[in-house]
Amino acid sequence: MNRIIALVIAIVIVLFVASSMVFTVDQRHMAVLSARGDGEPTLVGPGLHFKLPPPLQTVTLVDTRIQTLDTPDEDHYTAADKTDLLVNPVIRFQVTDPVKLVAETKGDVQSLPDRLALISRGALTDAFAKSNVPELLANLQAVGDNTRAGMEKAAASLGVEVVDVQLTRVDFPASMTDVVYKRMIAAREQIANQERAQGAAEADKIRADAAQKQQALLADAYRQAQTIKGDGDGKAASIAADAFGRDPQFYRFYQSMLAYRNSFKPTDVVVVDSSSDFFRFMRGPNGGETMPGDAAASRNKH
DSSP, rough: OHHHHHHHHHHHHHHHHHTTTTEEOTEEEEEEEEEEESOOOEOOSSEEEEEOOOOEEEEEEEEOOOEEESSSOOOOEOOTTTTTTEEEEEEEEEOOOHHHHHHTTTTTTTGHEEEEEEHHHHHHHHHTTTSSSHHHHHHHHHHHHHHHHHHHHHHHTTEEEEEEEEEEEEETTTTTTHHHHEEEEEHHHHHHHHHHHOOOOHHHHHHHHHHHHHHHHHHHHHHHHHHHHHHHHHHHHHHHHHHHOOOHHHHHHHHHHHHHHHHHTTTTTOOOOOSSSGGGGGGGGGTTTHHHHHHHHHHHOO
């Protein structure tokens, strides 16, 4: 009976030791096989593998997929204009050197998220300190890129590559929201007033230039009109002089008709002395003068 019990115990011990010597690595992980003492760790890929039983050799599985670190609680950061902000970063990373990670964490790979969170806080502090709030809010992607660049060296020392950093929340603390919004509104109003003043100055300049051009155009047009009018008056005077030279009697008759038309309206009632020299052509087409032909005819009649 004692021999059977001893045999069973021996079999259990052998099975336990055998099971501890066999391990499997799936496609999502890499395994770091560490030997007791100062032996160099060995990197093992996916598949079925064998090792010495603990504590002679230990196996640490490392997830080599791209992982996401999303901290549930926001952190406080200060911008260049001394404004406090609440920030939630999301960090995507990948373990590229599992051996280095195991060595740096002394086999505690589960502490990697906490270490990356600590590294990201320092990088985010530096990134937010470089710009004021409007600049930060206008270009959050640049802040994330600067944070990723600031994390690269420290993350590489852990065997980790930071793939991307996104800021899912950038907000003001409740106690500062009203103050910050009022400050931003005042800044925007100042910019708007400057733009309006600049626009008004440019409008005044445009109006002054337009008025100057208008005066120049009017002066040039008046000069041309006077020149044309002078030429017309000269031609009219020449034509009138020529007409007067050809038929003085008709010229006097025509000028009198123009004077009548300019002096009276069709509805005017005028009481005048018909013997006045102004109305001489109303007494006859020759203005009361005896034409040479009329005088000859009168002599012939007698």
